[in-house]
Every structure is written in structure tokens, then in C-alpha cells.
Amino acid sequence: MTSNEHVDDRAPQAVETLEEIAQRVLWLSTSMIHHANRIRPNPSGLKVGGHQASCASMVSIMTSLWFEQLQPGDRVSVKPHASPVLHAINYLLGELDEKYLATLRSYGGLQSYPSRAKDPDTVDYSTGSVGIGATAPIWGAMSRRYVDAAFGGVDGDAQTATGFRGRQYSLVGDAELDEGAVWEAVIDPGIADLGEIVWIVDLNRQSLDRVVPNFAARRLEKMFDAAGWQVVTVSFGTLLDALFARPGGEALRERIVDMPNPEYQRLLRCTADELRTRLPGDGPGAERIRVLVADLDDAALTEAVRNLGGHDLAALRAAFARIDDTRPTVIIAYTVKGFGLPTQGHPQNHSSLLTVEEYAELADTLGTDPDAPWARFSDDSPAGRVCADTADRLRREPIHTVEPPVVPTDIGRTPKGTATTQAALGRVLLDLTRQAPDAARRVVTVSPDVSSTTNLGGWVNKVGVWSSSERHDWFGDDAETIMHWRESPTGQHMELGIAETNLVGLMGELGATWSRWGEPLFPIGVMYDPFVERALEPWSYGIYAGGQSILVGTPSGVTLAAEGGAHQSIKTPSIGLEQPGCVSWEPAFAIDVEWTLLAAIGRLGRPGGTSAYLRLSTRPVDQSSANVPADPAARERRRRQVVAGGYPLVRRDGAVVTIAAMGAMVTEALAAAERLEQIGLAADVLCVTSPGELYRALQARQGHLEAESWILDHLLPAERATPMVTVLDGHPHTLAFLATVNRVPSTSLGVSEFGQVGSLDEVYRHHHIDTDSIVRAALDVTGH
Template sequence: MSTERIALIEALAGKALWLSNWMIHHANHLRPNPDGVKVGGHQASSASMTAILSALYFGILKPEDRVAVKPHAAPVFHAIQYLFGKQSLDKLKAFRGYGGAQSYPSRTKDTDDVDISTGSVGLGVAFTAFASMIQDYVRAKPWAKQRAEGRMIALVGDAELDEGNVYECLLEGWKHSLRNTWWIIDYNRQSLDGVVREGLYDRIEAIFRAFEWNVVTLKYGAKQRRAFADPGGERLRDWIDACPNGLYSALMFRGGAAWRERLTDEIGDQGPVTALLERRTDAELAELMANLGGHCIESLLEQFEGQTTDKPTVFIAYTVKGWGTPLAGHKDNHAGQMTGAQIDSLKASMRVRDGHEWERFEGLKPSERELQAFLDKVPFNTTKSRRLSSPAVPALGPQFVGPSATSTQTAFGKVLDAIAKTDSELARRIVTTSPDVTVSTNLGTWVNRRHLFANREMADIFQKERIPSAQKWQFTPDGQHIELGIAEMNLFLLLGAAGLSHSLFGERLLPIGTLYDPFIARGLDALNYACYQDARFLLVATPSGVSLAGEGGAHQSVGTPLIGMAQDGLASFEPAFADELSVIIDWGFDYMQRDGSDRADLADWPRDVSGGSVYLRLSTRAIEQPPREVTPGLASDIIRGAYWLVPPTPNCEAVIAYQGVLASEAITAAGMIGGERRNVAVLAVTSADRLNAGWHGAQRARLHGDRDATCHIETLLADAPDTAALVTAIDGHPATLGWLGSVRGHRAITLGVEHFGQTGTVTDLYRHFGIDAAAIANAAQSLFGGRR
């Protein structure tokens, strides 16, 4: 290993340390802050990872590697990108400000080279495992272009390992023979509020070994190892091994004199140990004790370069929070910031002149020419974009499934089976996944035709033993279904990874994930995270609402339509009929592939320009299907969010607007009222989400001067007289449609479900919650007397 190379990376690491600290100091103390709200930043948490990040980016990484950076190390990451020339000075100066470098690395909001968005919840960590699984999936397909394999790398805070999704991911990785994954733990032994418990290292090591990971411990730096080889060095190492976490941190903060006093008192022997200590000044002793494995470029490079296996590997790197700064080791340093005097002291120690704080090579001993020449040759510092692309896959058109009575869940299975029968590019690019509910969410026929994915062939034992079974569970590298255990967080992380395959691995996938609708909430954090990364997937959630009557409140969903409306990056639909579903699925495959680089803010329908993911809320309740032709106009209205099932006349007295499976009740209620010779219109809402987004878009446009701006729901409701009563009904929370009365000022009653469900028949529950036909009709009739 070249000493010159080590020296250059050490110099660049020192510069990254300075820039990250100055960036935070500038944001909090020098940049104007008119509202006075704390800006924040994590000087100490960044500092502990500086050497690790520097060793990786300047010495180890290749362009095909993908990295999830510890969120609190974002300033160091941005500093390294600045040294590469991939981050602007303006962005650094605006760190945590409007338009500046983001608080935590974001692949959608940062302009520098972020692979994987992260936040302090372990999601970026687990994401790397699923990204590796998707890399294996893509490489196994004969239609995929073969590219160099990359390592999926996560830089992890030790306290971040408290997150449960990390361990759910470990189990799933073991099931799927995880490869090419590195997790590097910043073992600084401090969390937000204090010092971590003693013995944590042993627990971490045992967990990873249990899941058959390679465990590499980076405890001692090169200087410490050389000291251990000197007379008395073994006693020093034994003392370090026995030292409690809290005491080590405290002594780091107190400095060289404190180290000397403690070590002399506890292991001084007036012999070799004392001589070892006395050969060093206080500053040199402090530097020696701070030379842990996670801060030693030489040790980091040696261990990283020594890993030649594709076995998943965890590096437990001992570090000090606040390393290299006056904050080092203090238990309150997580959100703490250096004072003016402390930052000046750090500046002086790094030979940075006043007014030259932002210069890339200021104060470094190697020359600017030497450093730039080195950076130009760093393998990771490619001039090509590391974000790949893949052409859009042509759609097949809607796959209609016939007019007989059916449920939307059953229709979904038939649509997917119709696609599975084709020898189309669309069919080849679909990958399905489910958390152990494959059959009960109607993916069974797709899996029977397209099989399950595994890196190697595995026979279906029941089939081999000639035992009759409807499910043919054949595992093969050609398979197109990834079966997961019962963990919704894993489902959404896998969908996120598969939904970024075109960018990460250069091959387009069309991921479809199915789960029980009420359990969206169990993985909501990971769903939001996948959407934040702009991953593209089709989420099929079934069964919905209290229509799953016999299961009771634990398996019935109430609030999920509101999740669908509120979640950015997710177009939410709840069709009632199979032909609606067919149109939506066909549109969804196109929507998932639209180019997110377009200027969405310039469009009337921003997400229609940039694309996104799609959420289908389906039901297991079979209803009669309307015998009709789906014209282009009807298809357009289905996608835009609503259409008139029964249009209003000029004498219309009531409008019944429903979403989803309550179609039968709405139609029956309209007939009941119409029997009294009243004109009743029926509005079929396929997407309250899209209607609401269009309405708000039109309102914003009018506020900005476009007086003629309008939207689909305004156009539809303009057909109904202002005097008409409006009743909304949904097998879910009534607020989903409750805003419709505000569009044109119609008197409205909103029906739905606001409480945990009951057990019973559908008839029982609809009557109990007041969403049956009689309740809908009664609500409309109650408004007739209030005619304006």
C-alpha cells in the first residue's frame, strides 16, 4: 500500500472534516437567519465518519457501487462531492437552506451524486440489501445487458441499529442468499441522548454471524497497533479493551493530560508501560488514543481492499463522535455545535486563512496540482453519469375480463394472468412480490405461469412427490415473483429497490406488490421512503374496508383512502368495476415509466408529467358489472378520477357520489329515491386522490392569474344544479369524499366508516355503519327539505 496514496487521502479527509464543520457553522452562525429558528447540523456525527467516507470515496469505490450514507454524515458527503467538483459552493453555503444541500442525502432533492436517500430510521441501511437482491434478479435475466456487479454499501450509525426494520431485513437477506452487500457501522458508542450500553459490540457481532455475514472489526488504528508491538504495549491494549464506553468518551473530551493521568494511575509500572507513555507528549498521547480503526485511513484501506468475497460483510469500525474537533467524546455533542472560539481553533490547526474557508485545498501540505491529479484518477470520480436509464416498455392495452359479477381483487388476478400469457416485453419486465399473501391476493395464477425467483433452481417438492396442489412453487433464476416473509417494511423496501432498477442497474422493471389493505400502515414509513426516492411500482392492496366483514376490525381498513390521497408520489385509485380496473392498470404501467426529470411544476397535472407509483385499493366483494363499451372518453374520465354513471338532468334533486365497492348500494339508493319520481344522478368516483389534486391545481392556477383554469370535478359537478343535494359514500373514512360539497357549494352529507369494524355479514356491517342503500337514500331525502 503506497504511503503517498495514504497521505493524499488523509489530507483530503482533513479537508472534508474542515469543510463539513465550516458548512454547519456557517449555516447556524454566519448566514442570515431572519426567522430565528435553529438550522442545526451534526458536526460530531459527521466527524466520526469522515475517515470512513474518505477511504471509500477516494480509495475504494467503483462507479457501479451504490452507497447509502449515514444521514448525519451528510455534511461530509457534500464536502467530498465538492472536492470532486460535483457539488457547487453555492449549495454548500446554502446547506439546510432553501435550494441548498439537503440536511440528509436525497437522490431527488440534492444535485450531487446521491445514490440512496437516507434518514435516521434505518431505511437506507435495509434498502441496500434489497437493492442487492434486485441486482441479482436483473443479472439472472437473459434480456438484461450484463454490467459490472456493484457493491451495495450502507454507512450505519451504531444507534441506528436500534431500528427494527434492520433486523427484518437481515432475515430476508438470509432467505434470499444475499450477496455484494457491505454495512459499515460507525461504532462511536454514542446515541442522541448519551452513551450506548456496555456489551453492545458482542450483541451486534453475534446477530450478524447468526445470519452468516462476514464480520470485520476495525478497532485499532495503525499507530495503536505499532504501539502495542512496543514493550508495555500489550498492557495498553488490554486497558483499551476493558475501558467502558463512557470513560473512553470522557477521556477523549478531556485530552492528553487526562489520558496520561488515568493510564499512569491504572497501568503505570515504572517500567515499559510508563516508558511507552513518557515517550509521547500529551498531544501525541491524545492522538494515539484517538487512532481507532475507524479513523485510520491505512487500516480502513487495508480491510476494505482485503474483502474479495461476495459474501455480505459488516465492518464494525470503532470511532469517536466528534473526532478531530473540540467536541470529541462529549456525551452532549450529538446536536452540539462548536463555539466561535472552537471553530477558530480548528481553523488554525488546519492552517486555513481567514477569508479562504471554502477553498478546496487551502492549508493542505500536498500541492493543489498533486491533489487534483490524484482526484482525477480516483475510480469513483467518473465523468459519466452514474445514474443509468432504460427505455420505456410499451403497454399492451387494457386486458378486459368479461361482464359477469366479480370482485376487483379477482379481476386483478385475471388481468395479470392475461398479461402472463403473452410473450411481451411488458410481461417480461413485471416482477411481483408479496409478504406471504401471494395466493390470498390473487397472484397465484401469475406465479404458476411465471414462477418464483431464486438464484438457483429449486423444485416444488409437492409436485415432485405427485401431491395435488393448485400452487406450483417452482423456484428458478427465470422466475418473476419474489416471495417475502410477513413484514410489510420489507415489501416496500423491495418495491423501492425494484422501482429504481432502471436508474441503479440500467434495466427497467415494473414491480407489483400485493398486501392486505389494512397493513399498509405497518409499512407506511417505508412506503413514504420509497416514494421520496421516486421509485416506481404498482401497489395492490386488498381486501379493503369493512367489506371483509367476517374478519373484524383487525383486518378491516378505514383510513387507507386518506393515506392514498396524502402520500406524495402515489396515484391512488379505488375502482368498483373490472373494466375500470383494466383501464387503470394499463395506464399505470405507462405512468410508472414517465420521466421524472420533466418540470412537473410547469404542468397543470404535475404528476402526470413526471410520473410516479400507483396504489389500487381493491375489494373481495363481488358485484354486478355494467354491460357497456369502454369508450376513449370513458377511459379518460376513469383515469381523471370520476364519471357520471347516471348523469344529472336540469331537474336533478340529488347526486350520490360513491367510491369503490359501494357502487351497488349507490345504484340501489338512486333507484329507491327515483321511485318517488325524483331525478337522482350517480357519480362514480374512481380516484378521490386525482380529483382532489386537480381541484387544488385549478385553485392554485386561478390564484396565480389564470382565471379560466378549471378541473375535472368542477366540470362534472357543473352539470348538477346548485340546488341538488350531494351524498357521498365510501367503505372507508368519509373525509375521503367529504370535500366534494365544497367544489360548487352543494349541500352535502358524507357517509363512511369512522371506527374500528365489527364482525358479521356485509349486510350487518353496512347497516351498522350507515352505508347501506337505505342509509344513502335516507341521507339524500333528509336534504330535500333544505332546498335553496
Template sequence: MSVSHLKTVERRLLWLSHWMIHHANHIRPNPDGIKVGGHQASSASMVSIMTALYFSALRPQDRVAVKPHASPVFHAMQYLMGNQTRDKLEAFRGYGGAQSYPSRTKDVDDVDFSTGSVGLGVAMTAFASIMQDYVRAKTWGAAVPEGRMVALVGDAEMDEGNVYECLQEGWKNDLRNCWWIIDYNRQSLDGVVREGLWGRIEKIFDAFGWEVVRLKYGRLQRAAFAEPGGAALRDWIDACPNQLYSALTFQGGKVWRKRLMDDLGDQGEVSALIERRSDDELAALMENLGGNCVDTMAEAFAAIDHDRPTCFLAYTIKGWGTPIAGHKDNHGGLMTKAQMAEWQRHMGVAEGAEWDLFETVPDVPAFRAFLDQVPFFRQGARRHASAPVAVPALAAPKDREISTQMAFGKILDGIARSDGPLAERIITTSPDVTGTTSLGPWVNRRKLFARSPQEDLFRKAQIPSTAKWDFAPDGQHLELGIAEMNLFLALAAAGLSHSLFGERLLPIGTVYDPFVARGHDALNYACYQDARFLIVGTPSGVTLAPEGGAHQSIGTPLVGISQPGLTSFEPAFADELSVIMEWAFEHLQAEEGGSVYLRLSTNPIEQIGPRSDEGFRQGVLDGAYWLRPPGPNCEVVLVYQGTVAPEVIAAAGFLADARRDIGVLAVTSADRLHAQWSSALVERARGGAQQLSPVERLLAGVPRDCALVTALDGHPLALSWLGSVSGHRVIPLGVAAFGQTGTIQDLYRHFRIDRDAIWQAVEQLTPGRRLRSA
């Protein structure tokens, strides 16, 4: 490692990252007139850390989550290494340009983990490390190189609760090969971090088995401490409040001198230590904290010779090396044009050479040779691929009466018994609801994952139990505590295994459907970076009647429709579910695929019988099919999604004698119907293909004056949009308020999604044609 070359990289990244932001805000045309932003000060505090990490410590198998506000440094680094283009940097935060925050799916450079919603990228590294151990414990993954999962963390991110939830899960799963490097600049968006906070945070890390490495002083400071009087200077630095240190940094060398002499003057040796330095040298000394000293950081990284989780607390100056260093308002602040011009002269960058890669580099050939040998970049792009796993036909359970939740468990158990390629690549996980979401049979057959075997003491003592929970390296279920954020982060990490480690996993997570919302931020994060997984929300809706409103979901059908990268289904029958699951496993692996969400129920309903024709199958996957096709004189179509199917079918049977040619439309995915309809509208507006979408074809034969009565155990908006397709009148039935305890029929009656409410809704269409009571 050449410290001089590291210093050159550091200087280049500092300049390029700040020029990129300045160009976006002050040079590039801005027709909106709104500040573009870009976090110059937050980037500056990370430059030394990222230089030491990427250019001295990392290997190709290591993976990094870069803190969101250091995105400009990341893009500048990739530009320096030839992995990013100038036009992308000139368009930073603009259309088609380098992204505001590192993105696996939007950026062209080599992003390992997307970041943006603070704290999530941090916790993601812990779950990626656990998944790496999971893959390497399997016979088919033993050859995967062991890498470190690294998070570059803003100190304000430590306010995020999901970070601490993750620490607990890491301890339970024997976390290793995980580094968190905290940019401890002690400033956040709204102010300065409170004194003494880190001491308490450090105790938390220690409690969960992490090694904590404090990097408070840089090389210049450590050398000064060794001089006569240095101990007094060190004591002053240690006692200085965060706000005062920041303010003095902004004010500069003359003010530093006055304050230090006021506090430490006339003490002989320490006064001489201060007087030996010019104002600029004194400012450089006081700003030489550990995190702003590239060689200090490189030495700290190189000193780690174990795989225990390690937290580096790197003290930094926010805005280090720039005119706005230390100012309380610098989080979102920018250098003015005048400040940038003066700083450009200070950095020695000639006008017109702002984007030049090697501007100000003293020995370009030697520097190029150094860059060519940096281990992390030598292999080029570090994204892997994994061949698709063949998906066999999945048989539906043959029970005459069964819930979709139970059918899911039986289909998964059938896969477990088959012991084929599909079974061996599935990993399941659940936040302490494994048994109550029908994963029990799978876990009994495939065991729980742990790096070291753990015996089931209940089985050893011959105590009867339905749960045969053996922990072993070849286990295929990761048991989590009650934290839905952890669930979705674990699914995100497992769902990127093919790209991160070159070995494909097919993750399945189960969660109580109402608590999807508790992890929605992490769900969105997982989908944003194109992680592939199957999430099963069950039980759902007010059908979980005795549990009351706290355990009854209302808006989750809308979550499924509105979440990009996630295709949602809500089947009513077991044969529908088997078709959907078979498709889902293929969709998880398809190049243009994504993740899948199943909204299932605990309510056992009578099955229609096995249906296996291609028309049925295609209808299920398109999102809807005619359970009862409408006739030419149809006055009303009943539309349902999910477990209310028996109520709608019963209402249709009752109405058949009084209403001509009544139709029943079975919706399995309002999401798929809406997505394909929207795509067709856009394509036609652009002058493209004039093909009808599946929902348009389904409703094409329904008379315009026919009405649709829609029903589901969820928010009625999930189906009420169907009236917009062909202009039909809609009476939407569903749940739009918090539920209460009771029987299923009590709650169906209360929310008017029972059979009586359905035929009464039909009666409203033509007042005067009274029907006898159902």
C-alpha cells in the same frame, strides 16, 4: 493507493463539512432565529470511513446509502470532486440548498439512495443487491456490471427493527455483494450506547451468514501495542467503559495522561510508553480508533476478496478531530464561534479561504492528479436510463359478477400468457399473502425467483395443489415473509432498477390493505426517492367482514390521497380496473410519472358491462365520471368510490321516482380529483391558465342548492371535501371506527353505508318528504 493523499482528502472533508454547518448556523442570516443544525460530531466520526471507501475501495457500479447525519461529508466530497456547487453548500439546510439528508430527488449531487428515516437506507442496500441479482439472472440483464451495495450505518440505527427483518429476508434470498459499515461511536441522541450491546448484535449477523470485521484499533494504536508495555495499554482500552472513554477524549491529553498513569503507572514499560508521548501525541494515540484511521479502513476494504455479505464494525470517536469530540451532548451540538475560530487556526485555514477546495493542500498538482484517477468518480454521473416498455391494451374479464381483486388477478394472468415485453419486465412480490391476493395464476405461469433452481416437491410427489411453485433464476416473483417494511423496501429497490442498473423493472406488490399502515414509513421512503411501482392493497375496508376489525382498513383512502409520488385508485368494476392498470404501467415509466396504489375488494359485484368509449376511459383516469348524469332539476347527487357501488346504485333506483333528476357520480380516484383541483386553484392564483379541473367540470352543471351524499368503504373524509369545489352541501357516509365480525350486510348496516342508510340520508335533506321503507 496513496495514504498521504487519502489523509489530505480526509482533512479537506473534515474542514469543509464542519465549515458548511458552521456557516449555516452562525454566519448565514437566520430570520427564524431557530437553530439550523447539521450534526458536526456525527459527520466527524464518518470522515475517515468515507474517505477510504470512496477514494480507494469503490467502483462506479457500486452504490452507497450514506447515513443521514453524514450528509455534510457527502456534500463536501461531491464539492471537492466538482459535482456540487459552492452556492448549494452555502445554502445547506436552506431553501434550494444541499439537503439535510442525502436525497436522490432534491440534491444535485450523485446520491444513490435517499436516507433520512434511520434504518431504511441500510435495509434498502440489501434489497438493491437482491434486485441486482434478479436483473443479472435474466437474459436481458446479464451484461449489467456486478456492484456492491454499501450502507454507511450509524450505530444507533441498529435499534431499528426493520434492519433485523431485512437480515432474515437477505438470508432467505442468498444475499451477497452487500457491505454494511457501522460507525460505532457508541453515542446516540440521548446518551451513550449500552455496554456489551455489540456482542449480541454480532451474534445476529453471524447467525444470518454475514462476515463481521472488527476495526477497533488504528495504525498508531497497533504500533503502540507492539512496544514494550503495549499489551497492558491494549487491555486497559478493551476494559474501558464507553462513557469513560468518551469523557476522557473530550477532556484531552492531560487528563488522558493522569487517568492512564493512575491506572497503569509504576509498571515500568507501560509507564515509559505513556511518558514518551506529549499530551497531544497521547491524545492522538488514544483517539486513533480503527474507524478514525483512514489507512486502516482502506486496508480492511481491500482485504475483502469474496461476495458474502460483510459487516464492518468501525470503532470511532464521535466528533473526532474537533473540540467537541467525545462530549455526551455533541450529537446535536455545534462548535461555538470561539471554538470554530480556534479550530480554524489549528486546521491552518486562512480567513477568507474557508470554501477554497485546495486550501492547506501541500502539493496541489499531485493532489489534483490523484483525484482525477479515483475509480469511483472517473465515469461522472452514475445514473442510468432504460427505454420504456410498450403497454398493450389490457382486456377486462368478461365475468358477469366479479370482485376487483379477482379481476386484478385475471388481468395479470392475461399479461403472463401474452409473454410479451411487458410481461418479461414485471416482477411481483408479496409479504406471505401471494395466494390470497390473486397473484397465484401469475406465479404459476412465471415462477418464483431464486439464484439456484429449487424443485416443487409437492409437484414431484404428485400431490394436488393449486400452487405450482418452482423457484428458478428466470422466475418473476419474489416471495417475502410477513413484513410490510420489507415489501415496500423491495418495491423501492426494484422501482429504481432502471436508474441503478440501466434495466427497467415494473414491480407489483400486493398486501392486505389494512397493513399498508405497517409499512407506511418505507412506502413514504420509496416515494420520496421516486421509485416506481404498483402497490395493490387488497382486500380492503369492512367489506372483509368476517375477518373483524384487525383486518379491516379505514384510513387507507386518506393515505392514497396524502402520499406524494403515489397516485391512488379505488375502482368498483373490472372494466375500470383494466383501464387504470393500462395507464398505471405507462405512468410508472413516464418522466413525470410516479407510483400507483390500487385499493381493491374481495366482494364480487354485478358488472355493468363492457364500456370502451373514450369519454368513459378519460373519466376513469381523471378520477370520476357520471354513471347517471344529473338532470336540470337535480336535488341530490349520490357519490361513491369502490365496492359500495351496488348499494348506491340500488338506492338511486329506489329514489328515482321521488327525487327529480337524481345523479350518480362514480369516483375511481378521489386522489386524482383532489390533486388536479388543487393544482388548478394554485395555477389560477398565480395568474396562469384559467382552465377548470375535471371535478369542477363534473359539478359545474349541478345546481348550487343540490346536495351530495357521499359513500365509501373507508373514512368519509376521502370524499367529503367535494362540497368545497362548488359549495354543495355534503352528507358524508363512510367508516370511522374499528369494525367487528359479521356479514357484509351486517357491517354495512352497522356503519350506515348500506342502501337504506343512503336513501335515509337523502330524506334528511328535506324533512317531511317521507319515503317508504326500502
């Protein structure tokens, strides 16, 4: 069975029933916002807000989708401003208690925008940041296919003849198509075969403040078509189509199609008499249009002008029936913003609220009671029966969640010689395939065309590249080809081209499979650290939505000296410290990479799990400087300290200064300590691996949150408190708080301006993070 065989060619009576349901959805969604702003007490006087017009624009589309089209295996991403429509539908289906309808945008109530984590009813995708929710179902489709291929599919969801389980719908506002990240996703060649993807564009031609004057729908159609998508346009409803078939109808059609968007919008605000004057225009077909509309009564004329396809249930049903499921589909549905409301079509209706009088007028029009706004349909009414049947049809079986496999905490290797933390990443992943194959099987790596330059080549050769279908490796027999690109549905590496936003969007969905379909994955995304900021918002939103993943930024900092200032990250260490739902680490040695990466993997794919960010470097470091203990108990103690945020690297009797260094700067810190020792000043050296974890420990000690604080006693015991110098290849404020643990004088060194190209010594000296600068800072802070 293909996924569109369930579409029933409903009789006209069914359409009338659906129209009744649509009107109730309009009323409920409007009433939620009205109650939040006009009825609920608001002692602060601050705006509550809501988007009644944006909701009204989507009511017909969502009614058609939920009450006729959706199947249990389908998932839907709802545009942010239409969240009350989603809650209204869930309420009619019995999935939401009435008490929540009066809680929109209140503490503990319905969220401003759909939220998987915070809303009490079914929400498939968290949305709210424009563009991110639109593309999420693309990555959801890829993640689901990955799970199907790797672990045998999802329980309870029937597979279609085209090979996928359930459609992935995006309900997209036309303004969202201004986001460049949307088009990065649309044109990605990896999604061309994903026929389960269906976008429905709410084409109301309005932005926040105005009617968009040159919104070119035909251009949109061509752009999607050029990307290989099926394009279905729903321009007009049955009333207008009937008029177009009458004498003079073709002239009317040309007139409406050709008129500027603002002119059409103005017609929506006109009386019937005004329409008879304005609608014909002054073109060659004006007289034929004038004759045509003269035969229409006032109600028929005003209704016909706003009879666009996105509000016509029969037209929408026909559009859904055209989906062929062999490639992504976009349905472009013409709509009127605010359809059915007194504010419909007004250029400033985006955030406007109905007045008390307008709300009463709407109640009168829809036959509802403003004093009892939350009425459902009676069980024995046609609409009530459709709601009950729909609820039964969409009922999902409980997800059986697989327990994530045990991840080892220590491979047991002690790196020797000289190595980089970046190179250690690939080695740990390969070691994991041998040490813990069950855990390694759930690792999926993602990168934006930097697999080889970030040392993932060996891993990619080992596990292969994921593709929705098997592809021939034409260089498989080339002896000079070191990195092999074997593509198949069983591969464990995904590459999306140079598009960091897409990468983290996919990471978020891969990291949510444990909660969506019961199969945990361990997604690890690798990108150049300077581009973490480009990807930060969608990654952060993915964490908010429940996606657990590991982001690896490498190479990093001004240590990437030869790349110049444009490719030298400065703010990323503090980003890792500040990102909610995430633990950040910046290892100094290869063994630290192993321990922190394994710890990060062990926190994925489970309730209460967390994401992680690792900042790695291409700087070769002498691994003997790590002084890894040989005794098993002491080694385990060191490992726990590394994961918890830091460890003492050098302890000297009579130390008068403490140097706390992170990542690539440990080499300079150790050299500075040796120099200070030569002039009679003993210095302790601390290796900080996670400023975020140390700050959490400090907050816990101060009683601000529930967390362990033992690491502070090991790393910064009060009896060894001395003046402090902190140094890192990043903004100095990241470690500045360490001095507050024991309230000691301090100097914080780091990078606070754009970098320079040059040798490592030159660049470090320029930013005052070289050995000489650390020594001078230690002398200054100790008064020597």
C-alpha cells in the same frame, strides 16, 4: 477479477496523502455547516442545524472508501447526517461547483440529507429517514441482479467473478441499528447470497443526547454472524496496536475493552495528566498500565487513546481487503463522534455547533484559512493528483435509457357475472402476458407471503418466482399442489416473508432501475390493505427518491368483516389521496381494475412518471351493474372517466339528490337509489374511482396547480347540482370535498371508528354505511 482486486496496498506515503485529504474533507464539511449557521444571513432566526460531530465521525471511513476502494459500478448509501462529507468529497473530485458549498440547507441548495432528486451532485441513494437508507442498497442489489438476469446487464459495469456488477455499500450510524426494519432486512434469507452488499457501521456509541451505556458491540457481531454475514471488526488503530504489543500492552487492551462506554468517552476529554491518573484504573493490571503510559509523551498519549480503527486509514484498508464477496459483509468500525473537532467525544455533541472561536482554532490546527474556506488542493500536489486520479477512476459512463414498452389501455374484455376487484388483479396481469408480452416482461410482483390469498397464484404459476440462483421445486410433481413455486433468476415474482417494510423498500428500488441502469421495470407490490400504514413511510420515501411503483392494498375496509376490527382499514383512502407523487384508485368493478391498473403501469419507468395505489376488495359484485357501454367510442369515454377519477353510473331525470360512492359501497348506493325511486325521489349515482384525481381537478379549476379539470364537468356538471350523500368503506372526510365543487348541502358517510367482527350486513349497519343509512341520509340532506 473479483471486486476487491482493485485495492492497492498503498505505501505509507500514500497514507499520509490520504490523511491530508481526510483533514480537508473534515474542514470542508465542518465549514458548510458553520457557514449555514454562523455566517449566512438568517432573517427568521429559526435554527438551521447540521451535524458537525456526526460528519467528523465518518470522515476517515468515507475518505478511505472513495479515494481507495470504490469502482464506477459501486453504489453508496450515506448515513443522513454525513451528507456534508459526501458533498465535500464530490467537491474535491470536481463534481460540485464551489457556489453550492455555501448553500447547505438553503432554498435551492444542498439538501439537509442526501437526495438523488434534489442535490446537484452525485447521490446514489436518498437517505434521511433512519433505517431506510441503510437497507436501500440491499434492495438495490436485488433490483440490479433482476435487471442483469432479465435484460442482460448494465452497460459499462464489469461483472465480477462472483457474478455481480459492483458493490452496494451502506454507511450506517450505530443508532440506526435500533430500527427493527434493519434487522428484518438483515435476516431475510433472500439476501444471504448477495456478496455485493457491504455495510460499514459507524460505531461511535453515542445517541442524540448521551453515550449509550450498554452498547454491546460483541452482541452486534454475533447477530450479523447468525444471519450469515461476514463480520469484520476494526477496533483499534496502528498506534494502539503498537502499544498493545509492548510490555503492559495486554493489560491496557483488556482495560479499554472492558471499560463502560461512558468511561471511555470521558477519557477522550481528558488532558494527558488526567489520562495518566484515570486510564490505569484500579484493576489487577493497573500498575503495568501506569508504567506503560509513563513512557509516553503528552501528545502521543492523548492521540493513542482516540486512535480507534474507524479513524485509522491503514486499519480501514486492511478491513476492506478482507471482504470475500461471497456473502453480505458488515464492517464494524469503532469511531469517536466529533473526531478531530473541539467537541469530540462530548455526550451532547450530536447537534452542537462550533463557536466562532472553536472554528478558528480548528482552522489553525488544520492549516486552513477561515476567511477562504473552500480551497481545493493544487493540481500538482500529491493530494491534488490523488483527487484527479480518483475522479478519473470513478467516472461513470452515461446511462442509455430504454424506452418503456407500450402498455395497452384496454384489454377489450367485458367482465360478466359476479366478481371481486381483488380477483380482477390477477386476471389483468395474465391478460397482459397475452396482449402485451413486452410490457408484461417488465412487470415484477412483490408480496409478503400473501400471494395466493391476494389472487396472484395464477400469475406466479405463469411467470415463476425470482431467486438469485436456480432452486429445485420439490412439489412440482405433486398433483395436489395448485400453486407452483418455481424459483430461478428469470422469475417475475418476489416474496420477502411477512415484512411489509422490506417489501416497499424493494419496490422503491425496483421502480428506480430506469434511472439507475436504464432498464425500466413495472413493480407491483401486494399486501393486505390494513398493513399499508405500516409500510407507508418507506414507500413514501421511495417515491421521494424517484422509485415509481404500484402498491395494491387488498382486501380492504370493514368489508373484510370476518377478520374483525384489527384487520379493517379505515384511513387508507385518504392516505392515497394525500400521498405526493402517487395516484390512488379504488375501483368498484373488474373493468375499472383493468383500466386503472393499465393506466398505472403506463406511468411507470420514465421521467415524470408517478406511483400508484390501488385499494381492492374481496366483496363479490354484480358486474352487470357497471353498465359498460358497448359502443367503442362510448367505452373509451367511460375508460377515460374511470382513470380521471369517476363516472356517472345512474342518471335520472329530475334527480333531487346525488349519491357518490366508492369501491365496495357501490352496491349499497345503487340499492339506495332504487329505494328512493320507489318513494318518488330520483337520485343520480356516481362511481368515484379516485378522490385524489378529483381533488387535483378541483384545485386546477381554482388555479392552484396545473392539471386538467374536465372530469368535473362530466361527473358534476353545474346544471345537475343537487344535495349530495357521499359513502365509502373508509374515513368519510375522503369524499367530503365533492360537495364544494358546486357548493351543495351534503352528508358524508363512512367509517370513523374501529370495526367489529360480524356479517357484512351487521358491520355495515354498525358503521351506518348500509343501504338504510344511505336512504336516511338522502332524505335528511334533501329535507324530506
